[in-house]
Amino acid sequence: RAFSFAHGSASRVARRARGSERSNAKLTVDVLHAAGALPAAAAAPEGDYKHAAPFDEALHQLNNATRPISEDDVVTLCALVRRLAMLAGDDADLWKALVLTVVRRRFHSRSPEARADAKSEAEDEAALGDGERLIFYVAFVVILHLLREDGHHGLAAKAASVLCSLAPLAGGSRDTCTLLELAAYDALQSTGLNQQRAAHGHAAALAAAAIAFSSDAALQAHPPLLQLVEGAAATLDSDLQLVRAPASDAAASGGSLMSTLHTFVPHNDRGSSKGESHRKLAQCIAEMLVWSRSRAAGEAEGFARGLAALRTLEPSAAASAAAAERSLHAMQAAARRLRKELNASARESGFSLCTAYGLDPSSVTLRMLRRGKAGDLAALATAARRAGDERMLKLLAARNADPDKAVKADSVQALQRSWQPLAEEGEAVDEVRALELQLQQATVR
DSSP, X not given: OHHHHXXXXXXHHHHHHHHHHHHTOOOOHHHHHHHHTSOOSSOOTTSOHHHHSOHHHHXXXXXXXXXXXXXXXXXXXXXXXXXXXXXXXXXXHHHHHHHHHHHHHHOOTTSHHHHHHOOOHHHHHHHOOOOOHHHXXXXXXXXXXXXXXXXXXXXXXXXXXXXXXXXXXXXXXHHHHHHHHHHHHHHHXXXXXXXXXXXXXXXXXXXXXXXXXXXXXXXXTOHHHHHHHHHHHHHHHHHHHHHHSOHHHHHHTTSOOOOSHHHHXXXXXXXXXXXXXXXXXXXXXXXXXXXXXXXXXXTSTTHHHHHHHHHTOOTTOTTHHHHHHHHHHHHHHHHHHHHHHHHHHHHHTTOSHHHXXXXXXXGOOHHHHHTOOHHHHHHHHHHHHHHTOHHHHHHHHHTTOOGGGOOOOSOHHHHHHTOOOOOOTTOOOOHHHHHXXXXXXXXXX
């Protein structure tokens, strides 16, 4: 019995260790692309994929696949998507079924399109997908590799274009920027710049990549990247126009809100220049490409000058690397200022509440809380409780109070019990006190 107990305990510990190892796997952009480059495993006996796995059966496997939590899971999922693409061949209907399945796995109740088109709870539950972000990314990576292997595959190119178009609707800004990073990484891999980074270091590869992708023609060879870059640049320009609009114009537009793209847009602070991962190189180039297509960046001091200087450099010249680094730093500084402008406006509007609270707790107002999102509000409440901030906790409690929906006082006695002394003339009144007085006034109207 003692041996059985010890053996059982050891087995449970081993299972927990394996589970921890799997769940803590870092599924980076490098891992996804390495798995996406692998050929489909377990080929059919005579190389005929249609006899090995019918399309419907493989699509059913994709529709029921669980979220990848290890590198082995990613390799298996990539092989499945590759097999589906091979089975689809030149059949547009099969490709359509594949893309719709991938998008449905990603679609979730809080996606922009789900909120815009919500009609009834029954319809929502029937139409919603699983919110599986990683499956969406893996499918996109596999299609990118198929395009690189067969650039004339029209249906694969169309599938990539559809995924790029639907990413903002099915998953939001985060998906758009993740696909942008994946596409930039693929472009760098196909041009040998990732390999150059591995051989000669980050600085040399970054200078070469900045010069190579500074021309408009360079993006034409990578249609998915071009589509994502132009879409992100247009969104950033729209956000900046909204932020800079006069208050009267903002009121006339019905209180339109900016996107959250500024939170996830690629920038040069992500990733490490010393590690083996090429993520930082992809982020730097994606940032340069997005802002170079932005009208606002073209008007910003230093950006246009840095981009023009990059386009005059020759990749083979010895002095080009240092000049490219200087130009890129000027462009990054200009992009950082624009991003800072968007971030500041987002905090003032009630987004990024925890960031605003960490910078200055007194800057968070009741108006900001009323426009905040559920996740931000929950995290802010946790931070306020931890800090013992009574003011913030009162603001959070008063967030849903609406004077227009106040219950009328049913008697003079009830009104006396809850009476709040009125503010004296010239007395400073904080937001909570002002709201309490508004509610009191509403109960006696």
